[in-house]
Amino acid sequence: MSQTLEVSCVDAFEDNYIWLIHSQNHDNKDAIVIVDPGEPNPVIKAIETHQYKPAAIFITHHHGDHTGGVRTLVEQYQIPVYGPKNENIPVVTIPCDSEQIVTLPELALEFQVLDVPGHTRGHIAYLGHSALFIGDTLFAGGCGRLFEGTGKQMHQSLSQLLTLDPNTLVYCAHEYTIDNLNFAIQVEPDNQTLIKRIEDTKELRNNNQRTVPSLLSLELTTNPFLRFDQNTVKYAAREYTGQALLTPDAVFTATRNWKDDVD
Numbered sequence: 001m002s003q004t005l006e007v008s009c010v011d012a013f014e015d016n017y018i019w020l021i022h023s024q025n026h027d028n029k030d031a032i033v034i035v036d037p038g039e040p041n042p043v044i045k046a047i048e049t050h051q052y053k054p055a056a057i058f059i060t061h062h063h064g065d066h067t068g069g070v071r072t073l074v075e076q077y078q079i080p081v082y083g084p085k086n087e088n089i090p091v092v093t094i095p096c097d098s099e100q101i102v103t104l105p106e107l108a109l110e111f112q113v114l115d116v117p118g119h120t121r122g123h124i125a126y127l128g129h130s131a132l133f134i135g136d137t138l139f140a141g142g143c144g145r146l147f148e149g150t151g152k153q154m155h156q157s158l159s160q161l162l163t164l165d166p167n168t169l170v171y172c173a174h175e176y177t178i179d180n181l182n183f184a185i186q187v188e189p190d191n192q193t194l195i196k197r198i199e200d201t202k203e204l205r206n207n208n209q210r211t212v213p214s215l216l217s218l219e220l221t222t223n224p225f226l227r228f229d230q231n232t233v234k235y236a237a238r239e240y241t242g243q244a245l246l247t248p249d250a251v252f253t254a255t256r257n258w259k260d261d262v263d
Helices: 041-050 070-077 151-161 177-187 192-206 216-222 231-241 248-262
Strands: 007-012 016-022 031-035 053-058 081-084 094-096 101-104 109-115 124-128 131-135 169-172
Touching (some): 007 041, 016 131, 053 070, 081 124, 109 151, 177 192, 177 231, 177 248, 231 248
Parallel strands (some): 031 053
Antiparallel strands (some): 101 109, 109 124, 124 131
16 A cells, blocks of 8 residues: 555635545545545535545544534545444444554555544544644643543553654644644743744745644754653743652643633
8 A cells, every 4th residue: 555645625614624635546536535634515515626536534532623524524425434332423334443444446546543632531533644633632732621631541542642653744733833833832941943933834824825734853952742752841840830740741741731721
């Protein structure tokens, strides 16, 4: 199977991204997988404009801005819906959990499911072909709020990403990058890679360009929520909280709470 994935994007709401994963099968080249369709109409417009053939839907978690368009799309295209086993999402037809392999032979694609709770209790991600579709667990320069899970859970979820190929492309679901980096520079004001990233991100946004996907290697060097083991982040979190923060998950949780405080 090909290791190069073609992905396009449909904009939704104010800052949501709905990803369309394209087939690697030349005999079925117009087939797509739709990721987290929060609303149906922009997706249907893209399908009709480009004559795509929907084959499946991937859902990462239950929030309405990720699931709101699913029922309409299923009714129109009669396609399976993959989603988290540990969340109550009635439109899911194929429940998925950790290390499950989703095989799509008609598209010549397969993905490993990762359990990444924290933002929600049962949040999952889809990893394959040097791409990671991670919903709201990790953002470019940031991570999701802890709406249902704990800091320890989110720390464990994000720790899994440290072992992945740094060349993995990270497809998150929102354009939050500027806001996230404005916080990151408070944590690591002397991080030169981060300073350069902020400049590059501002230029992209000034030209109305997306900042997603991002590269995991860039996240590892600039995203404070993946850098809980770095002395600079440890020091900043301790200074902010006035606490010792003796474990990596304590550093992560303190950093996440810090961002909540400044938002």
